[in-house]
Amino acid sequence: MKIIKVILENMNKASQKNKALMIFKPVLNAMDEFFFGTDKVTSLPHIVDNMDIKRLMSLVIIALMPVTIASVYFWGLRVFLVIMVSYAFGGLIEVCFAVFRKKEIHEGFLVTGLIFPLILPPGVPLWVVAIGVMFGVIFGKEAFGGTGRNIFNPAIVGRVFLTIAFPNIMTMNWQMPFNKGLGGFIHFQNSVDAITTATPLALFKNQGIITSYSNLMLGQSAGCIGETFRVGIIAGGLFLIAMRIVDWRLPLAYLATVVIFPYLGNHLIHTQFALGGFQLLSGGLLLGAFFMATDPVTSPFTKPGRWIAGFLLGFLTVLIRGLSGYMEGVMFSILLVNAFTPLIDTMVLKARYKKK
Amino acid sequence: MLKPARTFRGGYRFKNFNGQARPVIVENQIPALVTIPLKQGFGAELKSLVKKGDAVFAGQTIARDDSVVSSPIHSSVNGVVEDVKRMNYFKRQTAMVIIRTTNASKEIPRLERCSLEWARLSNEKIEELVYLSGVSSLDREGIPTRFKSSIIPPEEVKHLIVHGIGSEPYNISLDLLLKEKNLLNFLEGVKILKRIMPNSKVHLSLNSKKRNIIEQVTKLTSQLEWLDTYPLEPKYPQGYDEILVPTILNQNFPYGYSAANIGVVILNIQAVLGVYEAVCEGKPFIERIIAICGPSIKDNIHIKVRVGTSLKDILAERVKTESPIRVALNSLLTGFQLNDISLPVDRTFSHIIAIPEKREREFLSFMRLGKTRDSYTRAFLAEMLPWVKRAPDTNKHGEERPCISCGFCERACPVKIIPHLLAKYVQRNLIDETIMNYGIFNCIECGLCSYVCPSKISLMKIIKEGQDKLIMQGCDSTQCILPYFNLKGIKEYRGVTKL
Ligand code: SF4
Numbered sequence: 001m002k003i004i005k006v007i008l009e010n011m012n013k014a015s016q017k018n019k020a021l022m023i024f025k026p027v028l029n030a031m032d033e034f035f036f037g038t039d040k041v042t043s044l045p046h047i048v049d050n051m052d053i054k055r056l057m058s059l060v061i062i063a064l065m066p067v068t069i070a071s072v073y074f075w076g077l078r079v080f081l082v083i084m085v086s087y088a089f090g091g092l093i094e095v096c097f098a099v100f101r102k103k104e105i106h107e108g109f110l111v112t113g114l115i116f117p118l119i120l121p122p123g124v125p126l127w128v129v130a131i132g133v134m135f136g137v138i139f140g141k142e143a144f145g146g147t148g149r150n151i152f153n154p155a156i157v158g159r160v161f162l163t164i165a166f167p168n169i170m171t172m173n174w175q176m177p178f179n180k181g182l183g184g185f186i187h188f189q190n191s192v193d194a195i196t197t198a199t200p201l202a203l204f205k206n207q208g209i210i211t212s213y214s215n216l217m218l219g220q221s222a223g224c225i226g227e228t229f230r231v232g233i234i235a236g237g238l239f240l241i242a243m244r245i246v247d248w249r250l251p252l253a254y255l256a257t258v259v260i261f262p263y264l265g266n267h268l269i270h271t272q273f274a275l276g277g278f279q280l281l282s283g284g285l286l287l288g289a290f291f292m293a294t295d296p297v298t299s300p301f302t303k304p305g306r307w308i309a310g311f312l313l314g315f316l317t318v319l320i321r322g323l324s325g326y327m328e329g330v331m332f333s334i335l336l337v338n339a340f341t342p343l344i345d346t347m348v349l350k351a352r353y354k355k356k
Numbered sequence: 357m358l359k360p361a362r363t364f365r366g367g368y369r370f371k372n373f374n375g376q377a378r379p380v381i382v383e384n385q386i387p388a389l390v391t392i393p394l395k396q397g398f399g400a401e402l403k404s405l406v407k408k409g410d411a412v413f414a415g416q417t418i419a420r421d422d423s424v425v426s427s428p429i430h431s432s433v434n435g436v437v438e439d440v441k442r443m444n445y446f447k448r449q450t451a452m453v454i455i456r457t458t459n460a461s462k463e464i465p466r467l468e469r470c471s472l473e474w475a476r477l478s479n480e481k482i483e484e485l486v487y488l489s490g491v492s493s494l495d496r497e498g499i500p501t502r503f504k505s506s507i508i509p510p511e512e513v514k515h516l517i518v519h520g521i522g523s524e525p526y527n528i529s530l531d532l533l534l535k536e537k538n539l540l541n542f543l544e545g546v547k548i549l550k551r552i553m554p555n556s557k558v559h560l561s562l563n564s565k566k567r568n569i570i571e572q573v574t575k576l577t578s579q580l581e582w583l584d585t586y587p588l589e590p591k592y593p594q595g596y597d598e599i600l601v602p603t604i605l606n607q608n609f610p611y612g613y614s615a616a617n618i619g620v621v622i623l624n625i626q627a628v629l630g631v632y633e634a635v636c637e638g639k640p641f642i643e644r645i646i647a648i649c650g651p652s653i654k655d656n657i658h659i660k661v662r663v664g665t666s667l668k669d670i671l672a673e674r675v676k677t678e679s680p681i682r683v684a685l686n687s688l689l690t691g692f693q694l695n696d697i698s699l700p701v702d703r704t705f706s707h708i709i710a711i712p713e714k715r716e717r718e719f720l721s722f723m724r725l726g727k728t729r730d731s732y733t734r735a736f737l738a739e740m741l742p743w744v745k746r747a748p749d750t751n752k753h754g755e756e757r758p759c760i761s762c763g764f765c766e767r768a769c770p771v772k773i774i775p776h777l778l779a780k781y782v783q784r785n786l787i788d789e790t791i792m793n794y795g796i797f798n799c800i801e802c803g804l805c806s807y808v809c810p811s812k813i814s815l816m817k818i819i820k821e822g823q824d825k826l827i828m829q830g831c832d833s834t835q836c837i838l839p840y841f842n843l844k845g846i847k848e849y850r851g852v853t854k855l
């Protein structure tokens with residue numbers, strides 16, 4: 001603790017002496033705040049809640065830990081590298097904007113930087129990760145004015161951009177996960193012959209094969225880095241709900257729609273629409289429903305709005321999965337519904353505060 | 357059989373704060389010097405009837421004016437008037453009578469014609485006793501008597517709500533207030549009030565966790581058909597008039613006005629006990645029971661002090677001095693900060709709360725387990741250890757950040773408005789009818805939104821600012837309230853003058 005203090009003080013002194021180093025002031029401040037907390041006191045009310053944004057974000061990261069650790073087991077130590085690249089390049093953009101705007105650095109990035117790698121295919125080249133995360137942070141967040149003002153979830157913006165810009169890399173590069181012994185904990189990445197398996201969604205669509213539910217739950221299927229270990233995702237999501245950090249309405253509405261709605265579709269064209277249970281456990285649905293659709297900034301803040309958004313998300317996801325050329329409906333539907341969020345909120349407010 | 361506890365949507369339950377006052381009462385010494393403000397609680401400021409050099413006795417009326425809404429004020433000691441002057445008292449220049457004690461006897465002369473058999477007194481006499489004793493100045497609207505201690509006449513009161521809920525982080529002990537004989541006195545007080553306000557229905561609302569008290573009260577009052585007892589969940593801010601009325605009467609509250617305007621009088625337990633003491637024992641209201649709470653106090657107890665005692669006399673020996681502290685009056689969420697401890701205690705004091713003023717920084721503060729930390733979320737260890745006391749302090753516990761629309765403030769707001777939305781409008785200076793439509797004038801300034809916000813935004817302050825700006829533009833709450841209510845006795849709009 002002392003050591004950190006001394007280092008920070010010295011760095012502070014150095015930056016005061018040297019004009020050129022002044023631009024790193026936001027970085028130093030952020031580190032200072034990170035380690036030592038605040039010395040500000042309240043006015044009225046005299047006491048305030050102990051929760052702050054740092055802890056809030058840390059808890060989201062804790063909730064993502066089971067998935068992250070499992071993903072290392074499934075896909076090898078390379079996952080660490082992917083995460084590091086994501087943090088490094090995303091952080092770089094974040095710092096640049098903070099320096100440029102002369103504002104403090106906000107914690108929101110800590111979550112984006114971890115979620116983004118989790119929604120990429122395991123074999124993704126590192127340069128693609130870097131491009132994706134930079135695009136996401138710049139156009140998903142900073143372009144709108146930074147934390148709290150963004151309309152779209154930055155991780156999803158990055159991911160959708162990559163899907164459109166590099167369709168081959170993003171949709172072909174699947175692997176089967178490790179499943180024996182220490183698996184990925186002692187390997188760097190999967191061997192070449194594990195590659196080119198299709199994801200469960202693609203298997204269903206092209207060959208009508210349904211992967212078993214237990215394999216889907218425990219991560220024994222192809223998919224994005226962090227989306228396959230579904231037990232962990234559910235545990236993390238419930239943890240956040242129990243902590244009252246995430247509102248349960250939106251995920252419930254989303255998942256319920258995805259389970260119920262396909263029965264209808266299945267009746268009409270059963271080759272296109274898989275049954276609800278399978279839909280629920282495949283693709284990035286759970287990760288998206290618990291960790292991305294619920295991002296408070298980009299989801300409606302009114303309670304009826306959350307129900308509506310959840311329903312819309314479910315509807316769109318099933319439609320895109322069933323009828324479009326893309327296997328993965330979750331990302332697109334979250335992006336679309338993000339765009340409608342302000343409209344949904346305005347409508348709900350209008351209805352609630354109708355002139356009597 | 358107890359009725360199920362009633363409650364309201366929103367709000368927050370403050371649990372198990374460290375430094376709750378024990379149900380023990382200690383009488384403070386008669387102070388050598390008292391300073392008595394001529395405006396105390398509800399009502400107008402009065403003119404002094406005494407001047408420098410006059411000899412006064414404890415309980416002597418030193419200010420009274422029956423022509424304005426007010427209650428008489430008494431000397432609280434036997435002594436000589438040293439000075440009558442204006443001083444700054446809670447941000448307002450207030451006239452003060454300063455009295456030096458000459459005889460520290462504890463005797464207080466009784467009010468004339470008080471009687472234990474109050475049933476034999478005439479209504480007028482009872483009202484006069486209540487008025488003369490000064491208890492009628494308690495609580496926000498006062499106790500109506502014909503002597504102008506409230507804005508409505510006593511016959512027009514339809515509902516009398518008496519509450520002892522204790523939903524603040526620190527509360528005066530209900531067990532102490534209603535101990536043994538006091539409980540009977542209290543019920544006697546309720547009956548007296550019913551006599552003064554003959555057309556009222558009485559609603560006793562008590563903390564649902566105090567089952568034994570509720571059971572006793574229910575037993576003792578079962579044959580009174582004009583009285584109902586309600587257990588209420590002790591969720592902040594249940595004790596506010598604006599929340600009590602909807603919870604108990606299922607009626608909308610005319611935000612910004614007083615409950616008296618819809619024919620409701622709301623009193624707390626201390627006021628009712630005061631009524632009993634005035635009418636049956638003839639005691640002028642010159643003593644006050646105050647709970648001394650908070651972790652920065654050596655021994656958390658209740659004290660009985662004379663009105664006008666300076667805070668220094670009360671606190672000097674009682675606070676811990678190792679580290680800086682902050683002293684707040686009555687409530688940690690909305691109470692005044694008592695910086696100047698030369699100020700005197702008046703009739704409206706019920707809690708004095710001292711907590712550490714914590715400016716020290718804490719290493720990796722946000723990663724601590726938080727065994728003693730209170731939070732609206734369940735993300736601290738304290739949530740799992742209900743027996744561990746929570747330690748409040750004045751640190752902000754985090755940096756200010758932009759709003760992330762997490763919705764905590766909306767979930768906590770007891771009057772169902774959306775604080776973050778209003779704050780965004782106010783901060784962008786979009787002050788117009790939209791925010792009035794969104795209910796900005798419904799805000800009762802409970803402070804919960806500012807409490808729960810993880811981004812440490814001072815929402816309450818911003819909302820207040822928005823209200824002020826709106827009023828400057830000529831909009832005020834009359835536009836959203838008056839068309840929907842049939843209000844009685846309106847003289848002024850009180851929301852604006854609230855401190
Ligand atoms: S201070 Fe006003 S806006 Fe904030 S929670 Fe209380 S009533 Fe709601």
Ligand code: SF4
Pocket residue numbers: 758759760761762763764765766775776808809810811812813815
């Ligand atoms: S609690 Fe704070 S951060 Fe959350 S919505 Fe309200 S103002 Fe925004």
